[in-house]
Amino acid sequence: MAKYSMILAILCVFLLSLSMLRPDRWRDVEDKARQDALLFASIAERPDRIGFALIQDETIRHLVLFDVNQIPIYPEKDGFVPVRFTLSETQLRDLMEIYAQTTESQWLRFDRDGQKLLNCRKEDAICLVYDRVALEELFGLRTGALNNRGVFDWLNVVLGVVSMALVAFAAWSKMCQCSVGTDLELVPDRYSARRGDLEIALTPRDLKLLKLLIDRQGSVVTKDELYDVGWGRDFMPNSRALDQHIINLRKKLDPDRKLPRIIETVRGVGYRLST
CATH class of the missing domain: 1.10.10.10 (Winged helix-like DNA-binding domain superfamily/Winged helix DNA-binding domain)
Structure with a gap:
């Protein structure tokens, strides 16, 4: 009995270790936000180019660029902003308050349902609001994978082990099925x-x-x-x-x-x- 308990304990430790090594689904999203921030910072003085870049990216819903005094320089008060990316005065005020309190890259929900994710980056003087579902689709994630930016905890360990088991079972099931081709x-x-x-x-x-x-x-x-x-x-x-x-x-x-x-x-x- 002790031998089997030891084997089970070793197996649990092995699975927990593997779960700790699983890729962070937020890493790619964080990299994208960093690249977006660098792009918009490089064209901060060209509102026309900012508007064009926004239209090209289905994941971005809103954007605010700040100067050294934490005053928005984009969108300009009387400047042109593509209709899809306009902000209400309340939304702009909320973003200014969040940005003023930001010390490092920070991810938050920007709406009650979590359909929009906010990333404010003090070092890049920018706040970006993303469409969560579009981000999940862009990176091939399951729906809801980006619901929470939570820190690593024991619940994540358990979820990691369960996820691995499900992936293994899915792979085994796939091996047992015949391919029927695309429809x-x-x-x-x-x-x-x-x-x-x-x-x-x-x-x-x-x-x-x-x-x-x-x-x-x-x-x-x-x-x-x-x-x-x-x-x-x-x-x-x-x-x-x-x-x-x-x-x-x-x-x-x-x-x-x-x-x-x-x-x-x-x-x-x-x-x-x-x-």
């Missing part, structure tokens, strides 16, 4: 696609990207390859247009979020159509 069918002459009973209207760019993914089904298609097909080689470097386009395309292919995801994110490389 997506392109109809190029109508600029549309079918998925079960769903008929999906596509743009010419949607069609080009999906055709490449289908032609290479099961293999990773790099971001550069997708940019070449969808935008051409002259498209600006470091743009997130492809990532945002994939988010929108996933929504088209499964508007009710009831079907298996068929466009998979391969972190740091590109995308793959599931088999």
